[in-house]
Amino acid sequence: MVATQPIGVFDSGYGGLTVLKSIVQQLSQYDYIYLGDNARTPYGTRSFETVYDYTLECVQHLFNKGCRLVILACNTASAKALRNIQQLDLPTLAPDRRVLGVIRPTTEVIGTYSKTGHIGILATRGTVTSESYVVEIEKFFPDLKVYQEACPMWVPLVENGEHNGPGADYFVQKHLDRLLQQSPEIDTLLLACTHYPLLLPKIRQFAPENLTILSQGDIVAKSLQDYLHRHPEIDAQCSKGRTLHFYTTDSAEEFEQKAGLFWGKPVRAERLTL
Known part of the structure; x- marks a missing residue:
């Protein structure tokens, strides 16, 4: 019997489900495990050291569950932890495993969407402070x-189910206005947090009509497809049984209640004890 070697998808909470959803839509043949570190979310306000420690711990749990490839479907984890994990940890802890993020695939293509050469990034404070998008672009x-x-x-608006209500209007308009005031030539917006696609109707409501608004899910899914094509040795290690398993570090019942908002339909989850 061949052991299952799923693709692991990690996020600090629920937002990575929007990325996993796009990945499964494009690459449905693989097995997947999703792990949300809901017990310690949010990551966006935590230090680099803390995010790195938490992310590495969760990646190791996914390795222990058979994952040969793990996607950090979290902008904060990708910004604050990915480089150290790739350069310092994998060579000694798991040289045969791979960990990828969501920032690099996005920055590789974002310039092709803009005609003016002015890009706006909407993100958590942690991602903005890291300057990761500025450096990679x-x-x-x-x-x-x-x-x-x-x-x-x-993020709190989305996780509390207020993203479609009138209470979201003020905060969406406030931050859009602040960003667009930095340059009237911004023609492309990147939603650099996996929660933000759920706010897309509100963002479109307050954004100029000619603005291109990008979510990361489809971009990351296409990049993963290309990566597996270019690395057949990694692709061969990923089992293809079309299974999905969801784990959370907090209450499974609460995860199931909120995850459907991001996934689009009910999910069954198990609690993973760190």
Whole structure:
């Protein structure tokens, strides 16, 4: 009997489900495990050291469950932990495993969407402070002008189910206005937090009609498909049984109640004790 070697998808909470949803839509043949560190969310306000420690711990749990490839479907974890895990930990802890993030795939293509060369980034405070998008975009599109705005209330609005209500209007308009005031030439917005796609109707309501608004799910899914094509040795290690398992570090019942908002339908989850 061949052991299951699923693709692991990690997030600090629920938001990574929007990325996993896009991945499964494009690459449905694989087995997947999703792990949300709901007991310690949010990551966006925590230090680099804490995010790194938490992320590494969760990645190791996914390795223990057979994952050969793990996607950090969390912008904060990708910004604050991915590089150290790739460069310092994998060579000694798990040289045959791979960990990928969501920032690099996005920054590799974002410049192709803009005609003015002015990009706006909407993200958590942790992602903005890390400057990860600014640094990575510079590598691929050095002529792009990048403007950032931290939106600390957006994640709580989504997780409390207020993202479609009138209470969200003030905070969405406030941060959009702040970002667009930095440059009238911004023509492309990146939602650099996996919660933010649920606010897309509100964002479109207050954004100029000519603005291109990008969510990361489809971009990351296409990048993963390309990665597996370019690395057949990794693809061969990923089992293809079309299974999905959901884990949370907090209450499974609470996870199931809220996860459906991001996943689009009910899920069954198990609690993972760290």
